[in-house]
Amino acid sequence: MPEGVFCNKTPVSTEEGLLALLGDKGGRQYYDEMSRLEVNKEALKATLDKTCKSRFRTWLEICAHCGLCADSCFLYLVNDRDPEQVPSFKIQSTLGEMVRRKGDVDNAFMLRTMEIAWSKCTCCNRCGMYCPHGIDMGIMFGYLRGLCFSQGFVPWELKIGSGMHRIYKAQMNVTTEDWVGTCEWMAEEQQDEWPGLEIPVDLEDADLMYTCNAREPKHYPEDIAEVAILFHITGEKWTVPSEGWEQTCLTLFAGDWPACKAQTENVYAAIERLRPKRVVGTECGHAHRCTVVEGPYWAGRRDGLPPAPYLHYTEWVAEALRTGKIKIDPAKRIKEPVTYQDSCNYIRNYGLSEIVREIMGYLVEPGYFVEMWPNKEHNYCCGGGGGFNGVGMYRKQRNKALLTKRDQILATGCKLVVSPCHNCWDAIRDLEEEYEIGIRWSFLKPLLIKMAIIPEHLLPKEEEEEE
Amino acid sequence: MYEFLTGPALWLTFIIFFGGVVWRAVWYVRGLDWQMDRVAYGYHNDLAIKGALKSILHWLLPFGSRCWRLKPGFYLLFFTFHIGLLLVPVFLIAHNVILQERFGISLWTFSPRVADVLSIAMLVSAVFIVLRRIALPEVRILTTFYDYLLILISTAPFITGLLCRFQVGGDYHFWLLAHIITGEIWLIAVPFTKLSHAILFFMSRAQLGMDYGIKRGGKYGRGLAW
Numbered sequence: 299m300p301e302g303v304f305c306n307k308t309p310v311s312t313e314e315g316l317l318a319l320l321g322d323k324g325g326r327q328y329y330d331e332m333s334r335l336e337v338n339k340e341a342l343k344a345t346l347d348k349t350c351k352s353r354f355r356t357w358l359e360i361c362a363h364c365g366l367c368a369d370s371c372f373l374y375l376v377n378d379r380d381p382e383q384v385p386s387f388k389i390q391s392t393l394g395e396m397v398r399r400k401g402d403v404d405n406a407f408m409l410r411t412m413e414i415a416w417s418k419c420t421c422c423n424r425c426g427m428y429c430p431h432g433i434d435m436g437i438m439f440g441y442l443r444g445l446c447f448s449q450g451f452v453p454w455e456l457k458i459g460s461g462m463h464r465i466y467k468a469q470m471n472v473t474t475e476d477w478v479g480t481c482e483w484m485a486e487e488q489q490d491e492w493p494g495l496e497i498p499v500d501l502e503d504a505d506l507m508y509t510c511n512a513r514e515p516k517h518y519p520e521d522i523a524e525v526a527i528l529f530h531i532t533g534e535k536w537t538v539p540s541e542g543w544e545q546t547c548l549t550l551f552a553g554d555w556p557a558c559k560a561q562t563e564n565v566y567a568a569i570e571r572l573r574p575k576r577v578v579g580t581e582c583g584h585a586h587r588c589t590v591v592e593g594p595y596w597a598g599r600r601d602g603l604p605p606a607p608y609l610h611y612t613e614w615v616a617e618a619l620r621t622g623k624i625k626i627d628p629a630k631r632i633k634e635p636v637t638y639q640d641s642c643n644y645i646r647n648y649g650l651s652e653i654v655r656e657i658m659g660y661l662v663e664p665g666y667f668v669e670m671w672p673n674k675e676h677n678y679c680c681g682g683g684g685g686f687n688g689v690g691m692y693r694k695q696r697n698k699a700l701l702t703k704r705d706q707i708l709a710t711g712c713k714l715v716v717s718p719c720h721n722c723w724d725a726i727r728d729l730e731e732e733y734e735i736g737i738r739w740s741f742l743k744p745l746l747i748k749m750a751i752i753p754e755h756l757l758p759k760e761e762e763e764e765e
Numbered sequence: 766m767y768e769f770l771t772g773p774a775l776w777l778t779f780i781i782f783f784g785g786v787v788w789r790a791v792w793y794v795r796g797l798d799w800q801m802d803r804v805a806y807g808y809h810n811d812l813a814i815k816g817a818l819k820s821i822l823h824w825l826l827p828f829g830s831r832c833w834r835l836k837p838g839f840y841l842l843f844f845t846f847h848i849g850l851l852l853v854p855v856f857l858i859a860h861n862v863i864l865q866e867r868f869g870i871s872l873w874t875f876s877p878r879v880a881d882v883l884s885i886a887m888l889v890s891a892v893f894i895v896l897r898r899i900a901l902p903e904v905r906i907l908t909t910f911y912d913y914l915l916i917l918i919s920t921a922p923f924i925t926g927l928l929c930r931f932q933v934g935g936d937y938h939f940w941l942l943a944h945i946i947t948g949e950i951w952l953i954a955v956p957f958t959k960l961s962h963a964i965l966f967f968m969s970r971a972q973l974g975m976d977y978g979i980k981r982g983g984k985y986g987r988g989l990a991w
């Protein structure tokens with residue numbers, strides 16, 4: 299069958315199409331159609347000729363087949379050292395083979411490639427640090443996903459994710475009205491406890507503009523309230539844009555390149571429209587990678603930088619603690635063994651390892667912070683990165699992958715894990731559900747609000763009178 | 766035959782070798798694409814250069830990378846193999862005698878005894894590298910006939926060189942010719958096979974170092990961490 303009703307080479311870009319696809323529960327018809335989807339070999343060859351350039355071709359060619367990448371891959375280790383999980387094997391048998399055959403591959407090849415690209419690599423890029431030739435297989439898998447997507451071979455949930463971005467400019471169906479309404483609602487909700495708290499929408503020339511992950515307005519609106527409380531405490535002149543607030547980009551996981559570009563440009567347009575001095579993103583590693591690390595390239599910015607300095611949330615927190623804008627009550631510091639989950643996206647792939655440890659220095663009573671091992675840039679993926687968390691078909695493989703993080707956490711002896719990344723946070727929640735090791739996990743925002751010394755003038759009057 | 770192999774054939778070999786290596790490097794750089802690679806080449810040069818140099822040096826220095834420290838056995842095999850492979854042909858006294866005769870120039874040389882030790886060590890490490898390929902499942906699954914062929918091409922000049930030096934079987938002339946031919950095959954193979962990593966190792970490492978230097982942590986003094 300050339301093209302299916304749901305599974306085809308055309309991205310979803312209408313609401314009706316998206317609803318219909320969502321209606322195909324679990325992607326039953328979608329995957330059935332995929333099993334017969336034909337490969338457009340000419341188009342695949344043309345894309346390879348145009349986009350697979352000297353860096354990838356060199357990486358594929360000079361791989362010494364030494365196998366040193368094997369131990370760097372947590373999926374290889376956690377799957378009982380299955381040789382088919384060796385990163386070099388995974389990329390050579392998929393992208394390597396596709397390039398060698400000049401795109402002349404069939405449906406069975408693409409089905410196998412899709413499975414490897416989304417269930418055997420989380421694009422954590424750890425292998426790139428262990429290859430003597432500097433071959434970064436995570437980057438190649440990101441590219442391979444793009445090739446798969448262009449041919450219609452993409453997990454059902456990520457085709458939906460791509461459609462969400464194309465229609466709503468967000469990974470979930472959150473409209474501008476929903477977003478602005480949620481901000482107003484959250485600001486109102488806080489008035490008793492935080493009189494005067496505001497969530498200013500579309501304020502021009504603010505000091506900070508805040509962007510987030512659509513799951514915050516959709517499922518965890520209190521996260522937006524927490525952001526507002528912390529900006530209220532520090533007295534920031536801040537704003538959120540009514541358009542361009544969504545910082546994540548599931549299209550990056552899905553390999554939908556045109557939508558990656560559109561998504562980034564949407565955020566950058568907000569920056570250019572509101573002219574904030576700086577932008578702060580939420581505690582999400584994926585969001586940071588999409589908009590700050592890779593975004594400038596999608597948007598065609600030659601210097602590789604966003605239109606304004608763009609901080610990861612941890613950078614803003616560290617600065618606020620360093621400058622005394624947030625003061626921590628020593629009595630409220632964490633006084634139990636606590637560990638930190640280094641997110642691949644902003645630690646290994648952005649270099650914030652020391653900044654987050656500076657934060658932990660403020661929040662944790664000396665002697666209670668326990669490092670995972672390996673840690674910092676060498677830390678393992680949470681087990682759910684690169685879209686792995688969200689694909690139902692690969693749930694079994696994902697749950698197996700979580701064992702790595704479970705064992706790392708158990709080895710620390712800690713019951714509390716600080717995890718300022720939505721993806722890691724989800725993975726750790728799921729590993730607790732699956733394996734019940736009795737841990738708690740937290741973003742930074744609730745911890746900061748609990749521990750911060752609140753300036754007198756911000757306290758509610760009633761409370762002052764009671765005191 | 767000897768005159769031909771060390772005359773026109775040698776010239777042709779050098780032209781192909783050096784020309785090919787330069788061509789590979791130029792092809793690599795010309796194929797870099799700032800947007801596809803997501804690296805702002807030409808910007809943030811201080812971070813880029815620092816990243817590139819660190820990326821290369823940490824893999825050349827003994828135990829300079831975490832990977833080498835985790836795999837000391839393979840590190841020793843790998844370095845012994847490459848040190849022999851690179852030093853012996855350049856600093857061997859016999860090669861420099863030819864250079865002196867032909868061009869009136871000669872490099873510093875080490876004693877034949879040192880060359881023997883380095884060559885034998887290199888060959889022994891090659892044997893262990895082959896055994897490792899066969900023994901470890903994670904390496905065996907990657908290994909193809911091509912990998913063994915390249916090891917053969919790379920070690921053949923050393924095997925024939927030693928046989929020539931020790932005049933095994935008394936046939937010095939035969940081994941000499943075999944040595945020259947295998948040496949020339951080796952050099953010609955460099956640009957056309959994955960032996961091109963002789964140059965592309967530096968290009969690839971520099972590129973990844975620039976990637977980390979420019980956008981993946983260089984400005985925080987982190988990035989590729991060792």
